[in-house]
Amino acid sequence: MPPREPTTDAAASSRRSRSRARIRDAMLPVIEAELRRGLAYSDIAIRTLTEQGDVPRSTFYLNFADKTDLLRACADHVLTETTGWAAAWWELGEDITREALHDALARAMARYLPRAPLMAAVYDGARYDDTLRDAVERITGELVGRVEEHLVRGQAGGWVDPTLLPHEAASWIMWMYERTQHQEMRHADDATIDRLVDAGTHLLWRTLYAPARRA
Amino acid sequence: MPTHAQPHRSCRARRRLEMLLRVSDVLEQTADDVDPAGRQIDDLLAAAGIARSTFYLHFRDKAELLDALGEHVFGEFLDVAGFWWALEAPVTRPDVREAMERLCDAYRVRRGTVSAVVDAAANDTGLRDRYRRLVHEVVGALEAAIVAGQLTGTIDASLDARGTATWIAWMIERGMTQLVMPADANATDRLLQTLTDLVWNALYAPA
Numbered sequence: 001m002p003p004r005e006p007t008t009d010a011a012a013s014s015r016r017s018r019s020r021a022r023i024r025d026a027m028l029p030v031i032e033a034e035l036r037r038g039l040a041y042s043d044i045a046i047r048t049l050t051e052q053g054d055v056p057r058s059t060f061y062l063n064f065a066d067k068t069d070l071l072r073a074c075a076d077h078v079l080t081e082t083t084g085w086a087a088a089w090w091e092l093g094e095d096i097t098r099e100a101l102h103d104a105l106a107r108a109m110a111r112y113l114p115r116a117p118l119m120a121a122v123y124d125g126a127r128y129d130d131t132l133r134d135a136v137e138r139i140t141g142e143l144v145g146r147v148e149e150h151l152v153r154g155q156a157g158g159w160v161d162p163t164l165l166p167h168e169a170a171s172w173i174m175w176m177y178e179r180t181q182h183q184e185m186r187h188a189d190d191a192t193i194d195r196l197v198d199a200g201t202h203l204l205w206r207t208l209y210a211p212a213r214r215a
Numbered sequence: 216m217p218t219h220a221q222p223h224r225s226c227r228a229r230r231r232l233e234m235l236l237r238v239s240d241v242l243e244q245t246a247d248d249v250d251p252a253g254r255q256i257d258d259l260l261a262a263a264g265i266a267r268s269t270f271y272l273h274f275r276d277k278a279e280l281l282d283a284l285g286e287h288v289f290g291e292f293l294d295v296a297g298f299w300w301a302l303e304a305p306v307t308r309p310d311v312r313e314a315m316e317r318l319c320d321a322y323r324v325r326r327g328t329v330s331a332v333v334d335a336a337a338n339d340t341g342l343r344d345r346y347r348r349l350v351h352e353v354v355g356a357l358e359a360a361i362v363a364g365q366l367t368g369t370i371d372a373s374l375d376a377r378g379t380a381t382w383i384a385w386m387i388e389r390g391m392t393q394l395v396m397p398a399d400a401n402a403t404d405r406l407l408q409t410l411t412d413l414v415w416n417a418l419y420a421p422a
Binding site for chain 1: 334338340371373374377378379381382383386393394405406409413417420422
């Protein structure tokens with residue numbers, strides 16, 4: 001039997017996804033440049049995005065309902081990136097050392113911080129917009145889940161504090177990172193960022209891993 | 216300053232504070248409303264029983280009101296946190312748990328006000344910067360407490376006091392509003408237990 005052809009709907013959906021991704025990738029650098037200039041996301045003009053992203057206005061509105069829809073698409077994309085970058089931490093195991101933890105966190109943060117102004121806009125917008133609130137719930141759920149898995153694995157392996165409640169610990173840590181990165185590190189100079197990475201590593205080491213070594 | 220001006224200033228400050236507290240009460244009573252932050256200033260004033268003319272004698276606009284509210288509630292949080300930062304050796308987990316519960320209680324009493332201030336800061340660059348400065352006051356106070364603890368041997372001497380205070384302050388600031396405030400009693404207990412463990416491990420546990 002010959003292979004079935006994709007349905008018309010599935011093919012159209014796939015084309016639309018690719019089109020949305022192309023527009024998102026074209027506009028993401030423009031958004032980040034405008035946020036770095038100090039603009040709020042709500043103040044970035046569609047004209048700026050379409051002209052500097054080289055996307056016809058009509059094409060934008062064929063693919064996105066509005067700027068919020070675009071921001072949500074960017075957030076989903078950054079979540080995919082973030083889980084890739086932070087995996088260097090989550091994949092550490094029983095031979096974890098403080099140095100390896102520091103390297104993993106420093107590299108992840110160096111990659112994430114250019115995205116911090118955009119993600120801060122997503123988290124801020126979530127207080128006012130249902131679609132962004134759903135996106136934030138999805139993002140935080142994913143990140144808490146990954147940290148929780150790491151902690152559960154570590155408790156089973158004897159290298160994470162066995163007394164911590166893993167879901168709650170993952171939740172506190174995830175929000176600590178969200179807030180510190182979006183409220184402090186995005187505004188900080190390199191020396192302050194390095195200092196915060198060092199202090200953050202020391203904090204995670206003492207809270208999660210050191211107690212298991214004392215047991 | 217002429218002495219006759221001083222009673223006038225303190226009377227004005229007292230009226231301003233009364234107004235702040237009445238608006239805060241309205242925000243607490245309506246904390247569970249849909250979109251309380253979107254409420255117009257006139258609605259807030261009407262609910263608080265404050266005449267517009269009186270309001271504008273003391274505040275330029277809603278942003279200044281929210282600024283002042285933020286400053287007031289953070290002053291309350293700093294007062295409550297004083298119990299934590301005054302803990303003397305030997306600091307135990309139950310000590311830290313009590314400190315976290317006191318903070319949680321302080322947040323719960325002002326959750327509507329905090330929510331309104333945070334929501335406004337999310338939408339206004341000026342308010343966001345001033346809100347950060349309020350958290351930085353907390354960071355500074357916690358930093359001083361860590362340094363004092365390091366001098367007495369209560370807190371790990373290897374910690375970077377400023378960096379550690381920054382991470383912990385933002386963790387509590389965000390976690391209280393995102394995790395604890397919406398939680399039921401059982402979930403709150405688990406969250407506070409974990410916060411206690413994290414803070415105790417971070418600051419007071421043996422190196």
